Amino acid sequence: MFALPSASGLSHSVLSVDRRTVVAGSLLLVLCVTQFLELFLSFDAVIPEHIVATLLGMLAYVLLTQPLSKTVSRCSRGEVAHDDDHGAYTEKPQKKPSQSRRVNSGVERMPMGPEITTGWDGNKLSADGIPVFMKNQSLEDSTRQLLKALRPPIKETRETTKNLVSRIRAAVVKQSPKAMVFAFGSAFSGFRSKSSDVDVTVLIDPEAHQALLQDPPLSRAMGQEKLLLEVITPALLGDGFREVRRVRTCRQEAARVTFESEQGERVVVYCNQVLPMVATKLVRQYSLMDGRCQNMGLLIRHWANRRGLLDRSASGSGLNSYSWLLLVIFYLQVSARVLPSLQKLAVDHEKANGTTKRTLSWLAEAPSWRALIKSHTQAVERQLSFIDAEHGKQVTTVASGTEDSNLPGILRGFFAFYAHEFNWQTEVVSIRTGRRSAQPETDRAPCFVEDPLRPGCNLAELVPEGVMDSFRNECQRSLHLIEQNALVRRIFGAKSDPLVDTDYSGPWISELPVSQDVAA
Numbered sequence: 001m002f003a004l005p006s007a008s009g010l011s012h013s014v015l016s017v018d019r020r021t022v023v024a025g026s027l028l029l030v031l032c033v034t035q036f037l038e039l040f041l042s043f044d045a046v047i048p049e050h051i052v053a054t055l056l057g058m059l060a061y062v063l064l065t066q067p068l069s070k071t072v073s074r075c076s077r078g079e080v081a082h083d084d085d086h087g088a089y090t091e092k093p094q095k096k097p098s099q100s101r102r103v104n105s106g107v108e109r110m111p112m113g114p115e116i117t118t119g120w121d122g123n124k125l126s127a128d129g130i131p132v133f134m135k136n137q138s139l140e141d142s143t144r145q146l147l148k149a150l151r152p153p154i155k156e157t158r159e160t161t162k163n164l165v166s167r168i169r170a171a172v173v174k175q176s177p178k179a180m181v182f183a184f185g186s187a188f189s190g191f192r193s194k195s196s197d198v199d200v201t202v203l204i205d206p207e208a209h210q211a212l213l214q215d216p217p218l219s220r221a222m223g224q225e226k227l228l229l230e231v232i233t234p235a236l237l238g239d240g241f242r243e244v245r246r247v248r249t250c251r252q253e254a255a256r257v258t259f260e261s262e263q264g265e266r267v268v269v270y271c272n273q274v275l276p277m278v279a280t281k282l283v284r285q286y287s288l289m290d291g292r293c294q295n296m297g298l299l300i301r302h303w304a305n306r307r308g309l310l311d312r313s314a315s316g317s318g319l320n321s322y323s324w325l326l327l328v329i330f331y332l333q334v335s336a337r338v339l340p341s342l343q344k345l346a347v348d349h350e351k352a353n354g355t356t357k358r359t360l361s362w363l364a365e366a367p368s369w370r371a372l373i374k375s376h377t378q379a380v381e382r383q384l385s386f387i388d389a390e391h392g393k394q395v396t397t398v399a400s401g402t403e404d405s406n407l408p409g410i411l412r413g414f415f416a417f418y419a420h421e422f423n424w425q426t427e428v429v430s431i432r433t434g435r436r437s438a439q440p441e442t443d444r445a446p447c448f449v450e451d452p453l454r455p456g457c458n459l460a461e462l463v464p465e466g467v468m469d470s471f472r473n474e475c476q477r478s479l480h481l482i483e484q485n486a487l488v489r490r491i492f493g494a495k496s497d498p499l500v501d502t503d504y505s506g507p508w509i510s511e512l513p514v515s516q517d518v519a520a
Contacts, residue, residue, distance in 0.1 A: 027058055142488040143299070143407045150193045150298050161187045161198050164267050168200055171239035175231050176204045184280040185268075190287035191297040191325060195305075197258065201270040201277065202232050203376060225255035228271035233257055236269070251461065274376045275453050278369075278384050279322065281362065282342065282452060286329050286431075288389035290338050292410055296328045299407075299492075300414065307474045308495045309467070318467050323449045323459050326431055328414070333434040335417045336410060340396040341434025342386040343452060349387070349395060361385035384453055412482045419475035424468050 161183050169181040185199030186192035204227050206213055212230065213223045225248065237243060241259040244266065249255045256270050270276070287294040301324045304310040311318035319327070332339040346361045363370055363385055373384065387395070428439045428448040432455060439448045440456065446465035451457040481491050 031056070139408045139482070139485055139488065140406070143411070146302075146488055146492065147295055147298060150302055152192060152194045152196075157187070157192065160265060164198055164261070164265060165200060167239065167261075168202070168236065168267070168269070171235045171241075172202055172204075172232055175235045176208060178208065179204050182277060184277040186321070189280045189284045189325075190294050191283065191301070191321075193298055193302065197266040197268050199268050199270070199276070201273045202228075203272055203274075203372070204231065206272075221249050221254070224271045224273070225249045228255050228257060228269065232269060232271060241267075272376050274372050275384075278373070279453055282386055283322075283325055283329070285342055285386065285389045285392065286339060289340075289342075289392055290332070292336075292407075293329060293332055293339060295407060296332065296410055296414065297325050299411065300324055300328050303478070303492050306492050306494050309471055309474060311463075317463075319447075319449065319460055319463060319471075326429060326449055326452070326459070327418070329431045330429045330434075331414050331417050333431060334436050335421070336413055339434075340392060341431060342388075342392050343432045344434050345387045345392055345395055346385045350385075362388050383455060408482060412479060415475040415479040415482070419472050419479055424472070 165181050165183050169179070172179045172181065180203040181200060182203070183198060183200050186196045187198050206223060206227070209227060209231065212226060218226060229246075233243065236259055240262055242261075244258040244260050246257045247253060247255060254270055254273050254276075256268050258266060258268050260266050283297075287297065301310065301321055304319070304324050309318050310324065311320050329339060333341060350361075363373075422436075424447055425444070426438055428437055428450055430437060430450040430452070432450060432452040439445065443456075443458070445458055445461060447460040447463050447468045448458050449460040451459050478491050
């Protein structure tokens with residue numbers, strides 16, 4: 001098919017021939033030659049009649065599926081019709097990002113990955129994890145749409161969690177009649193995505209299983225693991241759950257077993273773990289303080305997972321989901337300055353008003369929680385105190401924002417802060433203090449993420465230095481892409497996808513910055 005150039009663009013005329021037109025022309029040529037030989041040169045039965053009929057049918061199919069009138073009308077307006085890889089036409093095409101990557105001195109063509117072509121239904125993701133409609137949207141619009149795609153339906157999620165908790169409780173009470181079951185984690189913190197598991201802790205009175213725990217005598221952590229493996233796990237297996245994976249007790253990780261129901265719902269079960277429930281309440285209050293906190297938590301955790309930085313197996317190969325949320329909250333506290341430290345607010349309010357007056361800590365209004373904490377943990381109650389979001393907005397001067405606030409700008413600030421400003425070798429990530437401070441001299445680590453409920457405890461103690469170098473590399477890469485206004489697919493794309501690689505040629509590892517804001 002020939003594209004007709006406009007009068008003002010004769011010098012730029014383009015010849016565009018699509019593959020269907022070539023096939024149709026070839027078939028027509030064969031038929032014409034056949035008829036010429038048969039009629040004028042007296043060649044009998046050059047091609048059998050059934051083959052001629054087949055060729056005529058193919059020609060009719062090609063012509064019917066390739067409307068000429070639409071293409072001619074486009075060409076008459078001076079628009080060039082281009083044939084893409086699927087035989088579809090596009091008008092006024094823009095320059096597309098290169099889909100090739102250099103190999104030595106040549107260029108190797110990389111095939112396009114599978115995509116959804118039937119349109120987006122509001123929640124569906126393409127094969128590479130990014131909604132397909134984002135290709136031509138601005139970075140801010142496509143980021144919001146990605147958030148919408150990541151969030152699960154609230155009503156269905158709550159119903160699923162409620163049913164799982166009820167089913168687990170019914171199974172466990174057969175072995176331990178006074179057992180209690182609570183859900184925690186992303187299911188209640190506001191940071192749950194569609195790929196999140198349901199976290200559940202089963203509270204069992206150790207006194208009811210003295211014979212099991214005293215032969216031989218076990219520590220608190222090992223006793224929790226034994227109750228999990230010998231009381232809770234058999235009960236759930238007998239109820240139809242399938243065990244997927246188990247993690248034994250280690251220095252910074254509690255024992256847990258992942259189960260899967262008949263419907264494919266995954267639940268991670270712990271035993272006598274109360275502090276994670278308190279941590280869920282803490283990060284929940286931060287998500288309620290400012291809408292940008294929840295959005296950033298979802299986006300950064302998804303980004304870390306896609307770029308191979310999220311550790312889901314407690315192997316020490318990266319930061320876990322909780323640590324990534326702490327990184328987000330800390331950045332919003334000390335760099336973006338949109339969040340206060342809810343724990344510090346509780347301490348400051350108590351110092352200013354004295355201990356005799358009513359405290360703003362959530363524990364003052366939750367006596368049942370205080371009893372659970374006292375019976376199942378060795379934590380100091382003062383360390384678990386923090387102000388809830390409602391009181392936090394009343395006593396702080398930090399201006400809160402909405403979830404619609406400049407997402408690309410907040411993302412850019414996150415990547416810039418951890419790539420260039422934060423000194424990983426000397427500083428500590430601490431949302432408890434809400435300020436930049438130095439690591440303990442006697443406990444230096446390549447990455448120090450303090451557990452806000454256990455001061456001085458490093459959640460990233462097992463993370464090797466090479467993982468943090470990779471984190472900084474990925475931050476620099478994403479920062480470069482945002483500055484170039486790149487597509488969301490390239491920023492949040494999987495690391496194994498060559499089409500999301502950037503042509504960034506700058507240094508990946510720069511010298512560690514020397515912060516002037518770090519307290520000695």
